[in-house]
Amino acid sequence: MSNAGDHETSRLDDAARAGWLYYVAGNTQDEIARKLGVSRQSAQRLVSLAVSEKLVKVRLDHPIARCMELAHGLSEKFGLVSCEVAPSDPDAPAALTGVAQLAAGEIERLLKSDHPKIIALGTGRALRACVEQLPKMDCPQHRIVSLLGNMMSDGAATPYNVVIRMADRVNARHYPMPLPVFARSVEEKQLLQQQEAVHNILELARQADVTYVGIGNIGDNAPLLIDGFVSREETRALIKAGAVGEITSWVFDRSGKLIDGLTNDRVASAILHVSPSKPVIAIAVGTLKTDAILAAMRGRLINGLITDEATAEHLLNH
Amino acid sequence: MSNAGDHETSRLDDAARAGWLYYVAGNTQDEIARKLGVSRQSAQRLVSLAVSEKLVKVRLDHPIARCMELAHGLSEKFGLVSCEVAPSDPDAPAALTGVAQLAAGEIERLLKSDHPKIIALGTGRALRACVEQLPKMDCPQHRIVSLLGNMMSDGAATPYNVVIRMADRVNARHYPMPLPVFARSVEEKQLLQQQEAVHNILELARQADVTYVGIGNIGDNAPLLIDGFVSREETRALIKAGAVGEITSWVFDRSGKLIDGLTNDRVASAILHVSPSKPVIAIAVGTLKTDAILAAMRGRLINGLITDEATAEHLLNH
DNA sequence: CAATTAGACGGGCAAATATTCATTCAGACT
DNA sequence: AGTCTGAATGAATATTTGCCCGTCTAATTG
Structure with missing residues (x-):
């Protein structure tokens, strides 16, 4: 002994x-x-x-190190295939620029590939800010496809048209969706989606090599409500049904399961398809959104995340 | 900007x-x-x-790490070609076993070489303890030579006969010095050293590939005094002349310079020859000895040191 | 505007490091 | 004693890393 x-x-x-x-x-x-x-x-x-035997301990003296740890922690805990955390600017904690630059870097890397890629995009402020950070490029080999309509129900253009803006910058073929976000009824939705062009776009979206989406919370300050896609009454009904967040206007509950009925019956957006080889990456910042982000990760609606330090901290501490 | x-x-x-x-x-x-x-x-x-840019910091969680740092620090500060520090046993700070094992390990490594080596040895408790740690080996290719006499002035054997004990263990040719440590007079010393055998041994010692010695302090508890080689009056005279330590009975002062006259006139031991390719390594432990060790390093009487953690700390803090 | 220059880049190669595999050796057990 | 087992070893090999060097870019200067 x-x-x-x-x-x-x-x-x-x-x-x-x-x-x-x-x-x-x-x-x-x-x-x-x-x-x-x-x-x-x-x-x-x-x-x-x-x-x-853990005798050697390595420490990194740089703010980035904390971000890497958070990213690693999130990946482990929620089984993400990809996760990046940008440092939060202590002066402007809610600012998107750090995250936008980080995400833009990732997308830029993707676009530099010679292999043709299909990139599907949702909407939202974060995604829009990210696209603004992209440099001018020339990428005719890639295709960019929209996951959801670019019209209000009355035919007006939606405010954050990401696909067109991005395609503009990087000179890629692009497929905006010529639909309203919500149909006025279930019947209208079916009718609209039977159009061949729409059908093709939805198919393309299904095949996307990478998908980038925003995540919205549900409540008084929900993007869907603020931008006028759903009414205050609908919001109340959604909350009552357990809704905590939405991705491309598909509303889901705490466990990441899509809500049955209500607005989801009329959403014309493509449904998300997650698989390890076809990552669906959310770009989402803000402690208001933590419940929505958590739910999306739990329910495997997404398998990638780009966020900032403050939000990442919240996510790891439930 | x-x-x-x-x-x-x-x-x-x-x-x-x-x-x-x-x-x-x-x-x-x-x-x-x-x-x-x-x-x-x-x-x-x-x-x-x-x-x-020093962004990565490595730390080692093990007591040994401190020893390595001390050894490194001592090497730098005193230009040693070799330095090893054994962990001190907090229960028995004066114990030699850690240092003895470490030194034995180093010597064992040396003995494993196929190239014939000449190893010169001094005496002392530390060196003796170290030799006790050596395993049985068979090294007929090496030669072990004594740096100093193995007799008291009256012809009795000296207490710590390291060469014979070591040669016994490792089965190497060996050359004990058939002399007293101190001659009774300058004339006797010259006479003794003119013997051909003695002359050869001194020459062999001069050529030694490695030399291991102990370091003694000078004072009331000096090994030289305790073991009866010098008298109390001689000790007093030495202290008055600035003596702080001795190696193979050669007494030196604070700056590592050999004391002129006094007992040094009658020392029959070989004189030390230090060069980077022929290391002279002291094995010395104990805070009582720090002044002596410091002086030996300053005066380049030695260019290698094996000690323990506590002693090393003292040496680095003057 | 041309010339100069500092610095970044990637190809290629040598050095350093990690891994695999067959062998040896010491200790445990029969 | 004989045999087994598992760890440790070094040779061979595969992978990774470090560095040199020619090239290119972009900023600076005259």
């Missing part, structure tokens, strides 16, 4: 020595092997033992 | 991201390159930037 213990501790001592020489003194494993009088392989084993 | 600053910070941000992914998340630089959308080379540059 005492022998085994001694043996173990002396091995750990050596591991610590090797770890120190490697990480602190910057020796190569060959040098460590020489100094400790063991073979190079053994030195390597000692170093990796020091790591696996 | 603001552009340059922004550029720099965003570069550091990326460096921090890369550093985090590399050191915390354990990604390879290829993966980082893919995730950050840059070339592998750039990812490598970012990681090394994070290191050179």
Whole structure:
């Protein structure tokens, strides 16, 4: 017993020595092997033992480090395939620019690919801000498709038309959806979606390689209400039915399940299709939205998230 | 100006991201390159930037780490070619076993070499304890030579006969010095050293590839006094002449210079020869000895040290 | 506006590191 | 004693990393 213990501790001592020489003194494993009088392989084993035994602790002195940890934590906890957290600007915690730049960077990287991609987009302020950050590019190989109508029910254009703006910037083929966001009735919705053009666009959206969406909360300050898509009475009914958030106007409850009936009967938007190889990434910032974001992640409506530090903190602390 | 600053910070941000992914998340630089959308080379540059900008801090959670730091500090401060620090046992701070094991390990490594080596040894409790830790070995290729006589002036054997004990253990040729430690007079010393055998041994000692010695303090509890080599009056005279320590009975002052006259006139031991390729390593423990050790290092009487944590701390804080 | 120059970039290659695998060795158990 | 087992070892090999160098870009200067 005492022998085994001694043996173990002396091995750990050596591991610590090797770890120190490697990480602190910057020796190569060959040098460590020489100094400790063991073979190079053994030195390597000692170093990796020091790591696996958690003897070496690495810390990163930079605000970004916290963001990386939060992103990692969110990915783990909610099984996301992709998660990025931008530093919050303490002066303007609600500002979108950090997140918008981060998301724009990711999209830009995507667009640089030579392989043709289908990119599906929702709407929303965050997404709009992000598109504004995109540089001029020339990407005729890609296609950008809208997930939801660009009209109000009365035919007016919707305020945050992301697809057209983006296609404009990056010069890609694009497919805005020539529909209202909500049909006036279930029958009208079916009628509209039977049009061949609409059908094709919905099919394209289904095949999208990546999908970026915003997330809206439900309540007095809900985007859907503010932008005039749903009435105050409808909002009340939705809340009563347990609604906490919406993505492309599809309203869902606390567990991320779509609400049956009510406005969802008349939503003309494409339905989301999540799979690990076809990420659906939400861009959403703000503590008001945490319930909606949490629900969307729980219900696997999304499998990717781009947010800011403050929101990420809230999400990890329920 | 603001552009340059922004550029720099965003570069550091990326460096921090890369550093985090590399050191915390354990990604390879290829993966980082893919995730950050840059070339592998750039990812490598970012990681090394994070290191050179001191964004990554490594800490080792193990008592050994402190010892390594102390050893490093001592090497730097006193230009040692070799320095090792053993953890002090808090229960028995004066115990030699930690240091003895460490030194034995180093000697064992040396003995494992196939190249014939000449190893010169002094005496002392520390060295003796160290030799006791050596395992049985078979090293006929090496030679072990004594730096100083193994007799009292009256012909009795000296108490800590290290050479014979060690040669016994490792089965090497050995050369004990058939002399008293101190001659009775300058004339006797010259006479003794003119013997051919003694002359050869001294020459061998001069050529030694490595030399291990103890360090003694001077004073009421000096080994030289306790073991009966010098009298109380001689000790007083030595202290008056500025003596603070001795190595192989050669007495030196605060700055590491050998004392002129007094007992040094009659010392029959070999004189130490220090050079970077022929290290002279002291094995010395105890806060009583710090002055002696400091002096020996200052005067370049030694260029290597094996000690324990507590002593090392004292040495570094003057 | 042209010339110069500092710095970033990526290809290619050598060094360093990680992993696999067959072998050895010490201790446990029959 | 013989045999088994599991850990440790070093050779071989695969992967990863670090660095040099020619090229390119963009900013600065005359």
